[in-house]
Amino acid sequence: MLVSVIGAGYVGLVAACCLANSGHRVKCVEHDRSKCEMLAGGLLPFYEEGLGDLLARGVKGGKLSFSTEIESIKNTEIIIVAVGTPSRPDGKVDLGQIFGVMTDISELATEPVTLIMKSTVPPGLGLQLQKRFLFQKSGKIAYVSNPEFLREGRAVKDWYQPERIVVGAETPEAVETVKSLYSDIEAPFCVMDISSAEMVKYASNAFLATKISFINEIANLCELVGADIIPVARAVGMDGRIGGSFLQAGLGYGGSCFPKDTKGLDFISTLNGHTFNLLKAVIEVNARQRILAVRKLSRLLDSLCGKKIAILGLSFKPGTDDTRESPSLDIIRMLGDEGAEVTAYDPMAVLRQNAGPLPEFTLCGDPLAALTSSHAAVITTEWREFLDMDWEKAWKIMSPPRVILDGRNCLDPHKIKSLGFQYAGMGRA
Known part of the structure; x- marks a missing residue:
């Protein structure tokens, strides 16, 4: 499958490298030009065991590419959003990067695409994002909540050996698309509505x-x-x-x-x-x-x-x-x-x-x-x-x-x- 990953932080880069290693063609969008150039050269901007080898293999094999241009997400089958959602001083999640990316996607998506939200967002936000940004794209963009449970230091292992894969979606077709993305991974799929999937991430970490x-x-x-x-x-x-x-x-x-x-x-x-x-x-x-x-x-x-x-x-x-x-x-x-x-x-x-x-x-x-x-x-x-x-x-x-x-x-x-x-x-x- 042709996949675009927006954001090359811990979550986005692990997703991009692992998906490329699984045979998908992956385009990773990163706004930081120096970071993007480093990644295109096969060099990691941070340490994560096993990830460097996957990065080098993906770039060398032509399965993984990097760009600073958001327009590169056009005509992809799946868009994965993995931008930062930092905490503000009052504890509220800063959603500025999410809103910026959603604006870009709503303007650029012209073909049917599955949008997978990997960023950790507050429960209920997915429904709000659909109403705010995707209401004019009815039928073209299927929104899915697919939270990550990667532990730093063993993120690659957690990607390939997860205890469960959580999928929050509104249509069976969207669920099947996500399952096909993880076809080489053996793990139980927990399928539910979007808001519940968003809550799973918060509840797990809080516990x-x-x-x-x-x-x-x-x-x-x-x-x-x-x-x-x-x-x-x-x-x-x-x-x-x-x-x-x-x-x-x-x-x-x-x-x-x-x-x-x-x-x-x-x-x-x-x-x-x-x-x-x-x-x-x-x-x-x-x-x-x-x-x-x-x-x-x-x-x-x-x-x-x-x-x-x-x-x-x-x-x-x-x-x-x-x-x-x-x-x-x-x-x-x-x-x-x-x-x-x-x-x-x-x-x-x-x-x-x-x-x-x-x-x-x-x-x-x-x-x-x-x-x-x-x-x-x-x-x-x-x-x-x-x-x-x-x-x-x-x-x-x-x-x-x-x-x-x-x-x-x-x-x-x-x-x-x-x-x-x-x-x-x-x-x-």
Whole structure:
């Protein structure tokens, strides 16, 4: 099939590369000219395991092409919209890019086409978009909601091995078109109306965020009563009704999806006259986890002012270079406010403009350089490199009192303590 993908961010580029790898001819539209040229040359603008090979193969094989011209979507069978829907300061989803793309599509589509919305949009928006932009194209544009559930760091695997494919459509023909697009993927299709499909994405992310905040609250209570969250979470997760995923206590969730979608769903709820108290608590708990970590560090060091603190990990999770809404950045800001001298290291992360303002800190080329003369280290991302690091050597180059705050509970506390460090985890008495 001939497919146009509008937007070459995480979602759009994964979709374009995977569809091209599956044999479809894919045109990807990206307004950023320098980014478009980079992609046309087979180079990724961000890190995602396995995606670089698919990109190079698609470009070289002629199945994948890139353009800055929106007019290139003409005469395609399927148009996939994968532009950004960032969160505004009030939590509302910024739909500016969506409206711009829909205007272009309504003007350019002259042949029957299936429009697949991959961008995360508020429930009910699909129906509004049809009325606002597509009412004059009746019969020519079939609108479909097909939310993505890709995890950064394993997006390619998630594309080819999804747990389900959600399709919100108004006609059987549109559903069959989407099924043909994914003909090489074995997964159950969940077919429903458009608004319900849009809700699935928000509900899924909100529930996973709830699990994270819940286990962090249990971890905080564990510290107060002398319990250890590690065996507690393991045993709780063995209950088949609960499951062990997303029960890792730590600094809370980050990234491009959970923070944006929880705030967006809270705004949608308020706008519709519903007070989503549970979701408000999830958001509050997540923000507080960073503060608790800094308070714990302050107690261990007596004061943060004048202390040198090493931050190990900048990306919001291992396997990605994405720092959006990363706990590490919040911690760096708070440490800077307290007068600490901050060094940092990450094997992959890239601080982009959307990282927001940060106090002055030193970004080092290796972890030992960041740890040199540091009074404390904070593990903010559980990269394998930190687990396998020579901590005995780290002890020698750090300064007393040599505190390790394991914000991800990924180190062996007995080993770290045996080397002479002061160790503190999250929810570990």
